Amino acid sequence: MNFRLTQPAILIDINPLNELAGVNNGAGERLRVGALTRYRNLERDPATAQHLPLIAEALPHIAHPQIRNRGTIGGNLAHADPASEMPAIVLTLGGRLRAQSAKGERWIDAADFFVGALTTALEPDEMLMEVELPKAPPRSGACFMEMSRRRGDFAIIGVACTVRLDDHGRCAEARIGLCNAGDGPVFATQAARSLAGRAIGKNEIAEAAKLVQSEIDPGGSIHASKEFQRHLAGVLTMRALTKAGERARGSA
Amino acid sequence: MNVATRNFGAPIRRNEDPRLLCGQALFVDDVELPGMLYAAFLRSNVAHARIRSIDVAAARARDGVVAVYTAEDLGAYWAPGPLLVPPPPIEGITFNQRTQVPLAKHKVRHVGEPLAVVLAQSRYLAEDALNDIAVELDPLPAVVDLEKALTGDARVHDDVRGNIAARVRQSRGDYAAARSRAKHVIARRFLYDHGASQPIETRGIVANWDARANQLTIWDTTQAPVFLRNGLAGMLGLSERQVRVIAPFVGGGFGPKIMLFYPEEVVIPWAARRHNRPIKWIEDRLEHFFATTHERGQTHDAEIALDADGRILGVKDVFLHDTGAYNPYGLTVPINSQCTLLGPYVIPSYDSTFTAVFTTKPIVTPYRGAGRQHGVFVIERLMDVAAHELKIDRVEIRRRNLIPPDAFPYNNEIIYQDFAPLAYDSGNYEPILDKALKMIGYETFIAEEQKKLRAQGRHVGVGVACYVEGTGIGPYEGAKVQVQANGKVSVATGIGTQGQGHFTSFAQIVADQLGVDVPDIDVVTGDTDQFYWGAGTFASRGAVVAGNAVNEAAKAVRQKILKLAAEHFECAEEDLEIGNGEVSVVGVPGQAIKLGALALKANPMRGAVKPGTEPGLESTQYFGPPSGATASGVHAMIVEVDPQTFTLDVLKYVVVHDCGTVINPLILAGQIHGGVAQGVGNAFYEQLVFDDDGQLLNASLADYLLPTALEVPHMDIAHTVTVSPLNPLGIKGAGEAGAIPVGPLFAQAIEDALGLRDRNVELNEIPLSPGRLFELTVKLR
Amino acid sequence: MHPITVTVNGTKYERQVEDRLLLSDFLRHDLLLAGTHVGCEHGVCGACTVIFDGAPVRSCLMFAAQTDGHRIETVEGLAVDRDHLHPLQQAMRDCHGLQCGYCTPGILMTMKVFLEETPNPDEAQIREALSGNLCRCTGYQHIVEAVKLAAERMRK
Ligand SMILES: Cc1cc2nc3c(=O)[nH]c(=O)nc-3n(C[C@H](O)[C@H](O)[C@H](O)COP(=O)(O)OP(=O)(O)OC[C@H]3O[C@@H](n4cnc5c(N)ncnc54)[C@H](O)[C@@H]3O)c2cc1C
């Protein structure tokens, strides 16, 4: 709006809706984050630090403290910037989102929510109420890494991944998501699947990174060509998977 | 009687800070006047086009809009701006003067060129009305690439063939002969792109015509208020006395605020007079990217001839310079490149030719460094390539070529931007180099640390770069020093200040002469009613030229104080002592008079004064240096590069600098820190990216990457001092030094860190970036 | 038009504001608290930072209408007067942490809250906290030193 790119006729300030702010850490395996929760609240929330390590690791990369003091999770997800960290993370974690309108409410899976660049499955009369995310299970590790020109800038490429190990130390499930790698957040299905049932070793990781490179479709920008973004996606996938694997092995 | 130097040279805290820290300093946008109107400019959204029509009827009809003007409405007032800096008297030069216009007529020549202005009751309404204006443009091909500009059909100015703004050749010695004698000749192409200055305060102007007083008052974010006053008075048909220009606190300038007669600066005062109301225009950041001048790219084809020992026999350079759509600032930038290339080295023969090229991009005028970066990059990179090819250490080859201390004054036999021959007044370069090497730990780094780190898989490299900087050029500045009846001292000069601490540096000079404390000295800069004459703040000249004028005026006031006090005490001047705000008789306790009381005595109500006596304890003096004083220095750094993501971590950064006598080391350090930060931005983060249509693709601070506290490294600074013989204080300028050598330093250190020399990759361009390093090292191999 | 009641530096203001009026413009031009500066109007430079209900925010990214019932602190509220500066202001002066001073109000407001939350910061933390504020003059080094010095003095 400050660039006069949009000039809305009506603007609704939802900031006073306090009931939409905050993290609801129930006893179950899932945790709910209200749409009006600010980045800053998440940064300070012990439940987030404990159960959503991926988010905790990504938050410092999102803009600067003054922005994080105002920016909301709901605003971020509804805005669905393909370069933004949170959509990729919600997708990677397999979260779901609750939308509400005068007609009623519905839950939308992250995979269905992010439709494309700056577009979501929300109807014009719907509001995003909250997002529900699975807590990190035992014997799992997560890692978020991004490359940006300066800290706080939108990522040139960002990789979020989680690894859960089975009793033999092999990969039970891996999930890999990327930001700024397509016209929405990208879930690297094949790469993630390639790791299932295998050890998280150097070769396996390199293979997965290759698959990631083939699964993404980055747009290129003045800061990085498509080729460089693809290169970085490979590099960061390898680094993040290695780290997530280590963390999984280290966790009980 | 000696002058105490309690203040001069000390890290005195700044007088101006409390106001700034409390949010009480006046910046242009803080000026609020009753009845004020607000202006917004409609700007071209294409780079090059003929204007078919501009229909402002709907905008005029909008509620809250007071007026809308186009070029036609300006009538006889419409005229291209003056040439601010005429070309130096160099034989055989070509120069095609084409200066900017207040509002585009017939043609637009860059994105952002103003087409119309709206005056409205609020800025919001004025911006709304811009959407109501219908403009029909016939697009023309953009002129973006420099080489294509010379040969293509598209012309920025219909009557300038080949888009040649200027062509200048300067030489010394016989390069051809040197080349034929040389053992080694190395030729390379270098690209150096310098970005936009982006002060955190954009430009702005408030103009108020007071019909009762017949006076026009202008608050402007300018670095040169006196010239602005004189020019506007001429354009508006007023006498200079009727125009007062105030450059209040200015939020950073770095060059582009020295550019004068920007379209807005010409249109707003005219409109204020016409409407008999104050009018404010404040540039927004998006506009700033187009409406404020840039510095940009040069392409150099350079060649160096050396003997078997790596001694330079000669340098040849042919380069293209992008001057943008107009060239009001003459040749300052490319001449600086041409001259600064010679650096601290003995270069017996030099043959340099440049062509300045008109393009359909915003105007190029000096930005901190003002073309010096480009020249330093070329010579420093040539030295690096030569070192590699001749298998001589990078530092050793530099050392062999430094101008020896006994060679000063050293004449380079070409003409500098100030029209004087490029002669270095004084210097001693080798100790600077040695100090920098010691501080960075060059020897041990190369011999041990780097090997150790490499073995650990870390990619760490070192860089060392030298430079000289012509500073403190003329023509002149003046200053008025006046003792007030309350004992405080006021100082006025004609230059503007943009954060360089002039309030304090000048006060320090006066404090020592007059024996008063720095906080008791009130310095006014940038108000043409306080001081009538002057040139402006540019080319690292404020402290040198105005500082010396202040010193001369303070000395004259000191003489007056002593003379009057001697009469008062009926003693000899030699028996007097000045200090603590009073004059006292040495050795006679109780015999003292406050400066304020003396000032009152100097302006008696009754009685006769002797013929020839001037009332008041005040003096106005001028200073004009015969030519510029040459500062010099060496920067060195150690950098770690991630070989896969190509992100950098500067582990250590040192600056050793010689700018003659130091007035205030704290302020000097601040100038260097700020310069290095801008150099870092230029080297690795900032670039104005234009597409083939002349559209700027990154016109926001989100995409034009100013370095933050995380990108700018901690710096260690040291000084050496060779006093300038060209001015009584012995000072040399320091405003630009920090920024100048950072480009070649980055290129050299990154090459070293990634071992690129062994892979035959040279980094012969600036800015670099992770993406560009990827292309140069991974993709192209 | 919206009626708002907002407390700025302890003073309660009741005003009618246009919907689209930015908080930065409201502070500067309506309340004449011009110490809050505007450098970009798109959330990047940090010059406009004010403290909103205790947290530093960009005033150029908020509407005045959103401040109804809230509390704002601006640079004008930091010092008692020019001779009695806040320790952070004093340290900025002592360390030459400002040149043109245009970015300074935003930096002071950001760092004030930072020091309240992080009374004993190291250099890396300070730089991180500073990274949302652009300064084109100082190269940040003296600001970092000033924040360190202020922290030290405030701990005593
Ligand atoms: C300098 C700067 C740097 C930044 N860097 C990053 C970065 O690195 N990474 C990153 O991810 N983001 C970054 N951002 C963007 C920042 O995170 C945004 O503020 C955030 O994405 C939007 O949050 P908001 O709460 O302000 O939403 P708003 O801007 O208020 O809203 C965004 C959109 O979502 C809609 N909306 C908001 N809430 C809801 C809801 N509950 N239901 C339905 N629709 C809704 C709005 O109508 C609007 O269309 C940056 C921003 C700035 C200014």
Ligand code: FES
């Ligand atoms: S003016 Fe608000 S962040 Fe720049």
Ligand code: FES
């Ligand atoms: S002091 Fe000038 S921008 Fe920071």
